[in-house]
Amino acid sequence: MDPLDFTGRAVVVTGGTRGIGAAIAAAFHSAGADVLICGRTPPTPPPSPPAPAAAPSSAAPALFGLEFFQADVRDPAQAAALINAAVERFGRVDVVINNAGGSPEVPAGRASPRLHAKIIELNLIAPLHVAQAANAVMCDQDTGGVILMIGSVSGTRPSPGTAAYGAAKAGLQHLATSLAAEWAPKVRVNTLVVGPVDVPGSSASSPPAASTVARTVPMGRAAAAGEVASACLLLASPLAGYISGASLAVHGGGEWPAYLADLRDTAYRAEK
Template structure:
């Protein structure tokens, strides 16, 4: 069987939530470079939209925690592009908070952004993808916190663990037309996160990761391209680890130095 070019997304359409900055913007740029039409969303419009190869992503202001807004995002993309082939649920993240004193409002917001929002957007995307002959792919960007929680991340870790469970449940229900997979992202070097790695700019942290470095946003973007492409056509309900081989010792190492390692989640 001859497979098509795994990095040629010409004629295909993709949504990247939280795709206006950081990891999400890099994911959007990777799909644009591969030929896809891309729509990104965020709470507010950025100064500049992701672009690559002379092409720019479309933007829609969306609070993905709102089920109606999430559905409208998908409708807008499908109407603009005439189809929807991949959804990357990238929006997420949370500041640290002491579990003993975290307010109910804080917990609700963290769970809404990291678990409920991906569910809402995926539901709407499935309605479009299941009617297409080629189906579609949903990719949920998770975190190592789902497997190995850090102090100060109780609500976030619980939500990300839920996202992994949601991925597996949707993969069972929506196959074979719609594949649903999960990426466990590790420590990712972004401009925002780099400020918190300490005086050595992350060298100590990188030293206890088997690959010897922190991930870059491009590492996650390339994994998304693979999961959305033809070479992963039989991959469904998977948890793809993009963490350099594991980083469990980092928690104990950093507790005694400059503070906790921030999990740079999208």
């Protein structure tokens, strides 16, 4: 039996209409899962196959075959409605990926209190709402379930320009360890600590940032969204059946410390 075969399993991905979330949703769908994605606005194009004669746009293939539920998961009632919708459509919920998140870049000294609150609400409180609703279903299933938090390296080191975001992601990582302890053994909860990811519109995809990433990340590049998705498949699978309360770094080796810049450059020259 293929441990990465998710046939018959139901998966929910928040923020699954684009970027990393769309890649995660597509990966689980390709592995056989029934997938429900959510977002505050419907995806374009909608997650349904095109007419046979239609020529799909470049953004369409990742969404074909997925079901969509419109929700703002910062609202606990809407977060609960999302999980209820998955149960109504699929009869169960096996995997939930708390992917929705993000932040504009703004110095902490100039950001408004309202912006700080909204960033923390989206990146920390909303995943808790979704996780609570999912646990209520999973704990009554014979096979339990898996909840994955999409964290960030911003929560593990200083995050100038996105201080509230970094603090929220640090809190998310701690939240996962607490939920893993409370909800074991039926529900496993883990975090992916994600570094720069090359998706359209991200800072890592712009030419100046891409060059910086290549110089500072040991792997020499940003991650592809599909590589984050593959890590989710692993942690949600029986291969990770004894892994809970853990944080998996998906960051290409992290970042070269600034004080080792000369050593890094010397090592590169020696290899050439």
